[in-house]
Amino acid sequence: MCLAIPGKILSTDGEDFARLARVDFGGIVKEVNLAYVPEAQIGNYVIVHVGFAISVVNEAEANQVFEYLKQMDELGELGELSPEAKAAKKEQ
Amino acid sequence: MKYISEYRDPVAAQEFAQTIRRITTRPWTIMEICGGQTHAIVKFGIDELLPKEITLVHGPGCPVCVTPLELIDKAVQIASRPDVIFCSFGDMLRVPGSKEDLFAVKARGGDVRVLYTPLECLKIARANPDKQVVFFAVGFETTAPAHAMAVYQAKQQGITNFSIIVSHVLVPPAMEAILSAEVCKVQGFLAAGHVCTIMGYDEYFPVAEKHKVPIVVTGFEPLDILQGIAMCVAQLEQGRHEVENQYTRSVKKDGNLPARALIREVFRVVHRKWRGIGEVPESGLALAPEYADFDAERRFGVTEYTAAESPECISGDIMRGLAKPSDCKAFGTRCTPEKPLGAPMVSNEGACAAYYRYRRAELLTVGKAQ
Numbered sequence: 528m529c530l531a532i533p534g535k536i537l538s539t540d541g542e543d544f545a546r547l548a549r550v551d552f553g554g555i556v557k558e559v560n561l562a563y564v565p566e567a568q569i570g571n572y573v574i575v576h577v578g579f580a581i582s583v584v585n586e587a588e589a590n591q592v593f594e595y596l597k598q599m600d601e602l603g604e605l606g607e608l609s610p611e612a613k614a615a616k617k618e619q
Numbered sequence: 620m621k622y623i624s625e626y627r628d629p630v631a632a633q634e635f636a637q638t639i640r641r642i643t644t645r646p647w648t649i650m651e652i653c654g655g656q657t658h659a660i661v662k663f664g665i666d667e668l669l670p671k672e673i674t675l676v677h678g679p680g681c682p683v684c685v686t687p688l689e690l691i692d693k694a695v696q697i698a699s700r701p702d703v704i705f706c707s708f709g710d711m712l713r714v715p716g717s718k719e720d721l722f723a724v725k726a727r728g729g730d731v732r733v734l735y736t737p738l739e740c741l742k743i744a745r746a747n748p749d750k751q752v753v754f755f756a757v758g759f760e761t762t763a764p765a766h767a768m769a770v771y772q773a774k775q776q777g778i779t780n781f782s783i784i785v786s787h788v789l790v791p792p793a794m795e796a797i798l799s800a801e802v803c804k805v806q807g808f809l810a811a812g813h814v815c816t817i818m819g820y821d822e823y824f825p826v827a828e829k830h831k832v833p834i835v836v837t838g839f840e841p842l843d844i845l846q847g848i849a850m851c852v853a854q855l856e857q858g859r860h861e862v863e864n865q866y867t868r869s870v871k872k873d874g875n876l877p878a879r880a881l882i883r884e885v886f887r888v889v890h891r892k893w894r895g896i897g898e899v900p901e902s903g904l905a906l907a908p909e910y911a912d913f914d915a916e917r918r919f920g921v922t923e924y925t926a927a928e929s930p931e932c933i934s935g936d937i938m939r940g941l942a943k944p945s946d947c948k949a950f951g952t953r954c955t956p957e958k959p960l961g962a963p964m965v966s967n968e969g970a971c972a973a974y975y976r977y978r979r980a981e982l983l984t985v986g987k988a989q
Contacts, residue, residue, distance in 0.1 A: 528682045528710065528968055529655055529761040529813040530839075533622040544772065553620035560738065563764055563878040572622055574816065574869050577708070577765045578736025581875055582816045584622055588867035592842050596631060599638045599849065 531576035533584055534559070536569050550575060622868070626840030627663075635845035636668040639852055646672045647855050648804045649848060650797070650940045652790055653811035654681030654968030655839050661973040663841045665848075673852065676804065676940035677973075679793050680811055682758045683710050683966035684934065685893040686786045689926040691716040694755050694784055697919050698724045698731050704747060706740050707755040709733040714965045717926045737769040737783075744773070744781040753915045756783040761813040763787055763904060764878035767885040770906065770913045782915040785905055788891055790814050791822045792902035797939050798830040805940045807851040809837040809844070812866035817882075819874030823862045831860045838866035885910050894928070894962055895935035932961030937970055944974040951979050 534550040539561065541547050546561040550573060557575075561567050564580045573580035651657055657677040660666055666675050679685055695716045698705035705721070712721040712733065725731035730750075734740065737754050744752040756766040766783060773781045790811060797805060810823060815836045823834045833854035837847030847865045854861060864870055884907070891903025906914050916922045931949050936942040944950055944963070954960040956972055963969030974982065 528708075528757070528966070529653055529680070529759055529811060531761065531813045531816070533620070535621070544768065553623075560736075560768070562768060563875050563881075565877065574813075576761055576813060578738055579765050579768070581761070581764070581813065581878065582869045582871075585868045589622065591867055592626065592846050592865075593631065595846055595849075596634055596638065599642075600634070 529576065531574045531581060533572045533574050536567060536571050536573060539567075539569060548573070548580070550580075623840060626838070626842040628842065632668065632841055632845060635842065635849060639673065639845070639849050640670045642849070642856055643670045643672050643852055644856060646674070647806050647852060648674045648676055648940070649807045649809065649851050650676045650678045650805040651809040651837070651844070652678040652680040652794065653809075653814070653839075654684070654966070654970070655813075656680075656809060656811070656837065656844055657970050658968050658973050659839055659841060659844060661977045665841055665844055668845070669848065673848065675848075676943070677937065677970035678797070678808075678940065679893060679896060679938035680759065680790065681963065681966050681968040681970075682762070682786070682788060683714060684938070684962040684969045685788055685895065686711075686714070686757055686962070687892045687894045687926075688717060688928055689924055690784065690786050691720070692718070692926050693916060693921045693924060695719060695721060695724055696921055696924075697753055697784070697915060698729050699727075700751075700919070702749075702751055704730045704732065704743060704750050704752045705755070706732045706734045706737075706743065706752060708757065710966050710968075711755050711757055714962055715959060737765050738772070740769055740781055741773055741776065741778055744778050748780060750780060751918075752781045754781075754783045755786070757786045759788060759790060759811070759814050760817045760882075761811075763882045763886065764817060764875070767881045770885050770910055771881060773913060774910065779912075782913045782918050783906075784915045787886065787904035788893060789888070789902050789904070791826060792899050793893065793896070794823075794826055796896065796899045796902070798826070798832065800939060802941060803939075805832070807833045807855055808835070809847045809851065810834050812836060812838040812843070812870060815864075815866070815870045815874065817875050817878050819872050820862055820864060820870065821872065827860050827862050833860050834862045836862070836864045836866050836870050838869065895932075895938050897935075929960045934961040934963045934971070937963060944971040945978075945982050947971070951975060951983050
C-alpha cells in the first residue's frame, strides 16, 4: 500500500499545487504531481506514491548501503567483536 | 531500473547476510512494520538468509488489513447506491465485508472504479455533476498527503459532489500499543521508510527511549532491509536503543514539510479502531471540522453501523508479532486469497497472503498448517 517507486523527471509543467511532471519509470512514462517536492528539477529522480512525488532521491546518500557494507567488512577484519561476543560465538 | 536494481544485488545480499551472522551472538526478535517490507522479505527469501537466532515478525503495516470490517460494509452500502460513482485503490475491492465485497457490487452493475490516484476523482466529479463521487481513502501516513490534496483542491474549486470514506491510521501509536501490550516479543523495529519520508522520524525517539527498543527507519529493497536488520542487530548486541535512519536517500529527519502542512490543514488526529487489534488512542486521521462536508460516512448517514469478525482468524496475534501465518489452523485450507477469513490473506501486502503466495507448498506439505 505504501509502495512508492523511483522515476526520472523528463519535463515539468504548471506551478504550485498544480505543478506536474512526466516521469520515466524504466520506460513507462506517467504524469506525476510535484506539489510536495517544489525543489524537484528535470533530471532528478523522485520517489512516487499514488501519483504524487514524495521525495527527491538524494544521490549523495544513494551509495551509503554499499559504504555501510564496506565499513562492516573492514571492522570485521579488524576483529571488532568484543571478547564476550567471540566467546558466545564459539560456544554455539 | 536505477535506484532499484542495484539494491537487489545477490552478491551484496550474501555479504550482508555474512555480516549479520558475524555480529549475532544471541536470539533477537525484530518486527518489520510495513507490509511492503513483509512482502519483500518473503518474496526474496531474506528471512532464510538470516542466522537462526534472528526471528522476523510481521507488523500491522498493511492499511488494507487493519481497515475495520464495518468500514468495508459501509463502503459496500455506499457503493451500492445508484447515484454513486465509487472509486478506490485496487486492493480494497476484494476485501470481504460481512456479506460481500466491492467486486460483488461492481458485478451487479454498480459503478465501482479502480483509480491510480485520488486526484482523478476531481475530474470524474466535474464530468458527472449529477452523481456523487466517493473515494475509499485508506492508508498510512504515506498516502495521507494524496488524500489531503484531493479534498483541499475540491474545496478550493467548489466541487461539492465529492467525498471520502476516511480509514487513515498512524504508525507510531500502533508501535506503542504493541510494545505496551501484556505480551510483547518484539525487541527491535524496522520502521517504514515511506511513512517516514512524509513524517520524518522525530516521533520515534520517545518510543525508543520509553521501551528501550532500537528503531531503524528502513527502505524496501532487499539490501535496504538487510542493512536495516544489520543496524538493528548491531544496536541490540551493543545494548543500544536509538533511532537510526537506513533509508537516507529518501528520508529526512523532519520528513516532507509541505506534505505535513497539508495533512495538518485537512485532517485531525483521532482514536481509530484497527482490525485485529481494537481501538488505539490517537492512532488515526479524520477530516478536520472545516472539511467535514467531505466526509462520506456523514453525507450518506452510515456512521452508526458496526460488524463482528470471524472468530477463527488470528490476524490480531499475527499483527502484534505473537504468531506467524503458519501458526494458523485455517491457513491455506479454510482461508485462502480466493476465500479469505481475514484481511491479511486478501491484501497483497498482508502477511498471510505473502506466505500463501511464496511459501504455501512447503508449509502445507510439512503439515505446519493443517
